[in-house]
Each structure stands twice: as C-alpha cells, then as structure tokens.
C-alpha cells in the first residue's frame with residue numbers, strides 16, 4: 001500500500017529532528033554543558049523513524065543506551081530530552097537520569113537502558129501484559145548486534161516465540177559493539193538467521209533505506225497485531241561517530257566511515273522524496289530550518305531550566 005504524502009514528510013522531519021538534536025548534543029557535550037555522556041544515533045535514523053511510523057500511540061517501544069532516536073521517533077519532545085541531558089529539573093527524569101534512562105510512559109516509551117539487551121525481556125513483559133489484557137497493542141524492541149549475543153536475547157526471543165507474544169525485534173546492526181566488529185565475532189552473515197532457532201520469521205534488510213524498513217517492520221507489526229507472534233528484523237546500518245561521545249574510534253578506518261556516509265539515510269530519502277514529487281528542494285530546506293529553530297529552543301529551555309534541588313535526590317526512587 002502506498003504511503004501517504006503527509007506521512008512521508010513526517011518521516012523526513014523526524015529523521016532531521018533526530019540528527020539535528022544529536023549534533024547539538026555533541027556540541028554541548030564538548031562545551032561542558034552535558035554531564036555524563038551520550039551515545040549518538042547519527043547514521044541510523046532510518047531505523048527508528050520507519051519502524052515507529054508503523055505504530056499507534058498506545059503501542060510500546062523498548063530502547064537502548066543509544067536511545068535518542070527511538071524516543072524522538074515515538075513522539076518524545078526534544079526540549080524535555082535536552083533538559084534531561086543537562087541534568088535539569090524540567091527533564092524527562094527530573095534531571096536525575098540522563099541520556100540512558102529517559103522513559104515516557106505517556107507515549108509508550110518504556111525506556112532507554114544502560115544494560116545491554118535488557119530491553120529484550122522488558123519487551124516480552126509488556127507484550128505479555130497486552131496479550132493478557134486482551135488489547136491488540138504491540139511492542140517494538142530495538143537492540144544492537146552486540147545485544148543479540150546476550151543471554152537475554154536467547155531467553156527472551158524463545159519465550160516470546162513460544163507464547164506468540166506481540167513483539168517485533170529490530171536488531172540495529174551498526175557493525176560494532178563498542179570496538180568489536182560484528183564480522184570479527186560471528187560465523188553468520190545475517191544475525192536475522194537466528195530467527196530459525198526460535199521458529200519465527202527473520203529478515204535482513206538495508207537499515208539505511210527508509211521505505212525498506214517501513215515495509216518490513218509494517219509486515220511484522222501486522223503479524224504481531226493479529227496474534228501470530230514475533231518477528232526478527234535485522235537492519236544493517238552504521239553509526240557515524242564513536243561508541244559514545246568519549247570514544248576516539250581508533251578501531252575503524254576513515255575509508256570505512258566515508259563509505260558508509262555515502263549511504264546517508266537522510267540524503268537518500270531526501271533525494272527519493274524529491275524524485276517522487278513529494279517534496280521540492282525548497283520545502284526540504286524549510287523543514288531543516290524549522291527543526292534548527294526547534295532545537296535552538298530546546299537548548300534554550302534546557303539552559304534556562306533550574307537544577308533539581310538537593311532535597312529531591314531521594315524522591316522517585318524505590319528504596
């Protein structure tokens with residue numbers, strides 16, 4: 001089914017929003033404004049954007065340590081995100097969580113997570129809850145190539161398969177887990193082949209192709225919603241920058257990075273939308289401008305917001 005024009009433009013806007021937000025995060029981190037750190041998603045924007053474009057507001061996502069893109073794609077607000085990264089009281093976690101802990105139950109975002117692979121079992125729990133409550137909500141579970149080697153992957157996918165839970169597993173294979181290259185640590189070309197072991201469908205796709213991701217995830221979402229169980233989709237992509245903003249990236253060659261930048265998901269989608277007659281160059285530039293202004297406002301909001309008070313430190317904790 002063709003995707004309507006407004007939706008295509010929204011997807012383009014979301015990708016620009018993710019990239020612009022993160023470019024600013026990198027800049028403000030270098031300026032000493034953001035404590036802790038952050039893991040940038042730049043280069044992988046097509047995955048979260050097109051996957052989430054298949055969801056309803058009441059569906060869920062689970063995210064990772066590299067979570068800004070997922071949250072933005074599910075409808076997260078960049079001003080509250082930026083405030084959280086700045087450690088300000090107006091942030092998503094009242095300034096007490098930072099980049100790796102942002103969650104927003106109101107939009108079904110069950111949280112970024114510093115524990116690699118932890119979202120896989122959380123997704124299973126959320127999907128089981130939807131199944132038991134008899135809703136047709138589904139969960140998209142994002143995780144990396146590295147996470148696909150953890151026990152949580154094997155336990156979580158097996159159980160979800162057996163119980164036919166409404167989950168779509170999206171592996172973001174960005175070719176590295178910290179400094180470990182995917183190709184140096186596995187004997188299979190496609191991580192999605194692991195689906196066979198759990199008796200569910202699996203597919204490996206070009207994760208920098210917006211429309212390919214949209215279609216593959218769309219089919220898996222429909223399957224999950226109809227009660228037919230999970231699917232494993234591997235999106236092959238690349239992170240343009242270091243593992244985190246503190247990584248100098250000495251384990252990759254300049255040539256490899258340049259090669260992947262030629263496959264820039266945003267530039268490709270922009271070209272495609274212009275060819276399809278969905279956007280004119282000028283309209284695409286206007287979207288960039290609009291998002292630049294929005295991001296500037298988000299930074300201003302973070303700058304001007306107060307820090308949490310010391311006596312609030314023990315609020316919102318379990319013990």
Ligand SMILES: Cc1ncc(C[n+]2csc(CCOP(=O)(O)OP(=O)(O)O)c2C)c(N)n1
Nearest residue numbers: 066114115116144145146147174176177178
């Ligand atoms: C359980 C656990 N083991 C190890 C780490 C340290 N660690 C943080 S990110 C990461 C690599 C994750 O790689 P991948 O799943 O491919 O995600 P990517 O960073 O590439 O998006 C590791 C090993 C951790 N945070 N949690």
Ligand SMILES: [Mg+2]
Nearest residue numbers: 144145176177
């Ligand atoms: Mg990875």
